[in-house]
Amino acid sequence: MVLKFLVTVVLVFLVTGFGQLAWAFDSNAYNVALAQARKAMSRKDWRDAEQIADAALHAQDHNWPPSGTITEDFVKKLKGRPNSFFALVSLSADAKSHIFILHDESMTDDERSKMKAQIKAYTDVLAQSGVSVEEAEKIQSRVQDQEQLATLEEYKLSLGVLLGYSTWEDRIYFKTSIPTHAILFVPSIGLALNYTNAFYDWSGGVSYGIGDGELKFSDNSFDDHPKVTVVSGFASGLIQIHDSAAAFGAEVAARSVNVNGHNADGSTATTSPTELSALAVGRFRVSKLDLKFKGGMILGNPSALWAVEFGYPLYLW
Amino acid sequence: MIRVYLLLSLFLIGVKSFAYPNYISYGYQSCMSCHFNPMGNGPLTDYGRSVAATELTDRLLWPESIRNDDEKLADKSGFFFGKSPINWLRPSASYRGLYYNMPGSGQPSKWINMDASAALVAKFFNNDKLIIVGQVSYAPRPVETQGDGKAYSEMRSREHYIGYRFTKSFGVYAGLMDKAFGIRVPDHITFSRILTRNDQDDQTHGVLLHYLQGNTEIALQPFVGNLVQEKNVRQQGYTTQIGYRTGETTRLGASYSSSKSDFATLNMYSLDARTGFGKGNSLLVEVGQTMTKPELGDSVTNRYVFLQNQWLLHRGLSSIITAEMMQPDIHANGEIYRFGPGIQYFPTYRMELRADIYDTRTHSSTYYTDDTWMVTGQVHLWF
Numbered sequence: 235m236v237l238k239f240l241v242t243v244v245l246v247f248l249v250t251g252f253g254q255l256a257w258a259f260d261s262n263a264y265n266v267a268l269a270q271a272r273k274a275m276s277r278k279d280w281r282d283a284e285q286i287a288d289a290a291l292h293a294q295d296h297n298w299p300p301s302g303t304i305t306e307d308f309v310k311k312l313k314g315r316p317n318s319f320f321a322l323v324s325l326s327a328d329a330k331s332h333i334f335i336l337h338d339e340s341m342t343d344d345e346r347s348k349m350k351a352q353i354k355a356y357t358d359v360l361a362q363s364g365v366s367v368e369e370a371e372k373i374q375s376r377v378q379d380q381e382q383l384a385t386l387e388e389y390k391l392s393l394g395v396l397l398g399y400s401t402w403e404d405r406i407y408f409k410t411s412i413p414t415h416a417i418l419f420v421p422s423i424g425l426a427l428n429y430t431n432a433f434y435d436w437s438g439g440v441s442y443g444i445g446d447g448e449l450k451f452s453d454n455s456f457d458d459h460p461k462v463t464v465v466s467g468f469a470s471g472l473i474q475i476h477d478s479a480a481a482f483g484a485e486v487a488a489r490s491v492n493v494n495g496h497n498a499d500g501s502t503a504t505t506s507p508t509e510l511s512a513l514a515v516g517r518f519r520v521s522k523l524d525l526k527f528k529g530g531m532i533l534g535n536p537s538a539l540w541a542v543e544f545g546y547p548l549y550l551w
Numbered sequence: 552m553i554r555v556y557l558l559l560s561l562f563l564i565g566v567k568s569f570a571y572p573n574y575i576s577y578g579y580q581s582c583m584s585c586h587f588n589p590m591g592n593g594p595l596t597d598y599g600r601s602v603a604a605t606e607l608t609d610r611l612l613w614p615e616s617i618r619n620d621d622e623k624l625a626d627k628s629g630f631f632f633g634k635s636p637i638n639w640l641r642p643s644a645s646y647r648g649l650y651y652n653m654p655g656s657g658q659p660s661k662w663i664n665m666d667a668s669a670a671l672v673a674k675f676f677n678n679d680k681l682i683i684v685g686q687v688s689y690a691p692r693p694v695e696t697q698g699d700g701k702a703y704s705e706m707r708s709r710e711h712y713i714g715y716r717f718t719k720s721f722g723v724y725a726g727l728m729d730k731a732f733g734i735r736v737p738d739h740i741t742f743s744r745i746l747t748r749n750d751q752d753d754q755t756h757g758v759l760l761h762y763l764q765g766n767t768e769i770a771l772q773p774f775v776g777n778l779v780q781e782k783n784v785r786q787q788g789y790t791t792q793i794g795y796r797t798g799e800t801t802r803l804g805a806s807y808s809s810s811k812s813d814f815a816t817l818n819m820y821s822l823d824a825r826t827g828f829g830k831g832n833s834l835l836v837e838v839g840q841t842m843t844k845p846e847l848g849d850s851v852t853n854r855y856v857f858l859q860n861q862w863l864l865h866r867g868l869s870s871i872i873t874a875e876m877m878q879p880d881i882h883a884n885g886e887i888y889r890f891g892p893g894i895q896y897f898p899t900y901r902m903e904l905r906a907d908i909y910d911t912r913t914h915s916s917t918y919y920t921d922d923t924w925m926v927t928g929q930v931h932l933w934f
Contacts, residue, residue, distance in 0.1 A: 476829025
């Protein structure tokens with residue numbers, strides 16, 4: 235009886251002991267790889283770390299990496315694996331997430347979706363096995379943040395229509411060296427190409443306007459109905475302040491202005507100066523409608539130009 | 552007519568920034584959230600002070616130890632940099648100085664001690680149901696009346712009233728207050744405040760009935776004029792204002808006022824809208840008309856449009872563009888425009904710095920005048 239018991243104990247010891255030794259051998263391989271991968275991580279050599287970790291995982295389990303959805307059965311089969319195995323899975327997922335962030339723009343769609351699927355599979359293993367739920371969530375949210383950022387950074391091109399109203403004080407030369415003082419009011423219509431993402435709004439376009447104002451000629455005579463036409467080309471850059479609802483920036487514009495006035499004797503005075511302006515621009519967006527306020531200087535003139543402008547997209551690429 | 556208004560508006564310089572309607576962008580549809588006076592202006596409530604300290608101002612001058620601690624900043628926002636030693640009393644004080652220059656006018660630059668005020672609020676019962684508010688201010692003699700030989704007191708009260716809120720939604724306030732009309736912007740030189748006689752010294756004695764429930768705010772204010780004034784010039788009548796919140800950060804409003812003195816009858820109305828575009832970015836619009844019928848002479852109707860935009864560039868730092876138009880007489884040809892880009896910065900709680908440029912432009916079929924310019928810088932301190 236005693237002998238039988240002793241033999242059983244010895245057999246159990248031998249079996250479990252060798253089993254332990256066998257795992258210890260595997261764990262050692264994982265541990266060596268883990269140490270090397272961690273060194274690579276500390277150097278921020280994400281590719282190296284990923285390759286070391288994945289090679290070690292694959293060497294011990296030829297079905298690794300898992301493909302498709304991580305099921306409960308799959309996770310059950312991983313039960314009993316040493317901690318170093320899960321540490322390598324975690325490290326590899328971590329490294330992949332950094333590679334995803336760094337190379338997101340240069341990856342093809344196929345590469346991107348493969349990488350995302352792998353990160354998801356690895357983090358699902360960590361989460362479902364209950365080994366490292368927090369780490370899994372952290373890595374997944376890092377990938378999601380990157381995807382969100384990529385969406386926000388993605389530029390979109392659109393063509394829009396503009397309706398504006400501008401006023402400025404001017405000095406106009408009608409074939410004399412003494413300037414005619416002018417205050418002009420011009421409604422305008424135009425088209426603009428907008429190249430925007432969630433952070434920046436770049437625009438360029440043209441507009442045409444017909445308006446009037448007042449002229450005070452060098453002989454002090456006064457014309458309260460000059461005809462004014464303006465063809466303008468502009469380029470602007472705005473920084474989006476809040477979810478694209480508000481933006482603030484600057485605009486430069488080149489304007490060809492044509493003024494037709496009447497002298498005191500009834501004769502016509504015409505001139506067509508070209509002017510450059512530099513403006514500060516603030517913009518609000520209500521749904522798709524843009525509302526812009528502009529103010530600034532016309533180079534070489536003593537006063538300022540002020541404008542309000544509505545914009546609406548007609549076509550989105 | 553246009554020239555008279557133009558000159559007046561240039562002389563009435565100064566910006567008084569107590570109430571900020573652009574805080575609609577933070578979801579505050581009523582001034583009552585932050586001010587004891589439910590229609591805005593005057594002393595801040597404890598809540599208003601803590602919001603200003605934590606949300607609206609930069610934190611440059613706070614020590615490192617509390618700079619990022621909202622709770623501590625809120626605790627330090629009181630007059631005593633802590634809790635008031637007397638729980639039912641709230642003292643406050645403010646100073647406002649203004650530098651201005653009118654390029655091309657030949658006039659020298661000036662510094663004006665525009666306003667120095669001390670206020671005391673006594674509050675009683677739960678939720679401060681009963682409040683007694685008094686404010687004494689130093690206000691320099693207006694430039695346009697300097698040298699006219701008439702007596703002028705530079706000390707005055709701009710507010711003294713008793714208020715009682717019968718319910719959370721309804722309160723009655725009696726005493727000297729601003730009139731409830733239009734958007735109470737801090738820039739008291741705007742046409743919307745000058746033409747509606749809602750300037751910085753246009754307070755009136757009266758009774759304010761205030762109702763705020765859900766999305767609706769209603770104010771009705773019968774008034775008898777400022778009792779300090781001579782009786783025959785006091786405007787007596789009523790003003791009413793309705794505001795309705797149409798969205799989280801959008802509110803529409805309408806105002807009407809009718810009053811009479813021995814010299815003139817005034818009727819005025821306005822429509823307004825204020826909307827926010829994310830925190831700190833806002834658009835305010837007010838359109839209004841005032842009709843003045845003198846006892847002798849023809850009536851004149853003015854019209855105005857007020858538009859002010861604000862963009863939050865950094866915590867406490869905003870860019871402002873104000874655009875205004877007024878027609879001194881809607882039956883005559885001619886308008887005055889004023890464009891005012893500016894920068895407003897609260898480097899820390901208790902300090903506001905502001906710089907503005909005003910470009911005033913006229914549009915007339917009878918004469919021509921160049922733009923007139925004014926540059927102002929303002930320091931506002933409050934305790």
